[in-house]
Amino acid sequence: MASKTIDNVKIGMTWTSYMGSVQGVLESSGMWKGETWKLMGMTGIAFHFIVHKQICPSSVTVYEWLQKHYTMMDRIGIFSEAYQNYNDPKFNTFEMSRAEGVKRIKESIDNDRPVVVWAPTEVLEFGIIKGYNDEDGIFQVVSCNDESPDPLLYSNLGKSEIPFLFYQIFKDKTGVDKEKIFRGSLEYGLEEWREPNSTGPDYASGRNAYEYLVNALKNKDYDLFGLSYILSVYNDSKNCILQYLGYVSNESAEIGNLDEAIALYSQISKKYNRMAELVPFKTPADESIDDEKIYEITSLAQECLSLEDKAMDVISKSL
Secondary structure, three states: OOEEEOOOOOOOOOOOHHHHHHHHHHHHOOOOOOOHHHHHHHHOHHHOOEEEOOOOHHHHHOOOHHHHHHHHHHHOOEEEEEEEEEOOOOOOOHHHHHHHHHHHHHHHHHOOOOEEEEOOOOOOOEEEEEEEEOOOOEEEEEOOOOOOOOOEEHHHOOOOOOOEEEEEEEEEEOOOOHHHHHHHHHHHHHHHHHOOEOOOOOEEEHHHHHHHHHHHHHOOOOOHHHHHHHHHHHHHHHHHHHHHHHHHHHHOOOOOOOHHHHHHHHHHHHHHHHHHHHOOOOOOOOOOOOHHHHHHHHHHHHHHHHHHHHHHHHHHHHO
16 A cells, blocks of 8 residues: 655745645745745735625635636746546546546655645635545545644545545646736736625625725625635735735836835735734634724725725826
8 A cells, every 4th residue: 555745844934725726836836935925916806806795705716717827837947737626426427536536636646746735624714734544544635734644545536515526636847038927917916906805795895895895894694704814815915905006016127117116015914914913813703893993994995995996097007
């Protein structure tokens, strides 16, 4: 019975579990070395802003994984292959998909490449598979919220409350001109800002996501845990954008003046930090929050919409 574990695989320090998992895999594989904010910016995922109409915590992960995850990696010259299937009991061949997934993940581990996977633990976040053991029929995993997570049974791959079988294998790297990365990531950010919805009418992206956020707060029709969670995630993302724009401004010889956008995102980052402070993460869903805090969050979100709209206009003109 074969087994192998890749040592010292760690998830990156970001609230965006997909990119934290990617960073852990790429660093382990020798394909990335650098700050998390830089990876968030270069891939473009820092510009994701998705909100459910009732602020469901699922907001941050509801987008088209296969295409976007592939193109995020391609943007920085990482060749990857992703697979996704829905674990529907009506499907006749899902077990074959799972068996193929187990095989391909093990092959990647044998090649010293950990694998990004959806929900390797009970937490509905992305994580990493870093090893396997055929005798016990288990994968060793790395989780974003547990330093010593339980192993994942081969037979439980693709089983979760949101039962998607998703894994991404990272195969090789090619050099990409930094100006192309800068331009591609900022163009993607503009696309995300202008995108009307994520995957359906219950979720809005970019500029329209602010409308969903503000309306849910004004109507007092929202998930409190979801609110605390997405504000923590997007607080981190907006700060990554701020740092990334400063980096692009200093390093690019082709992108126009970003000083105004940087100043605007500095304000946005501070306002998100305040919003996240008002509703700390892990606030119980059944706990109430006083109207004054909700009023302040609503006002700050409206201010951020105006500021971010202006910042995106500046970025558009710089390209």
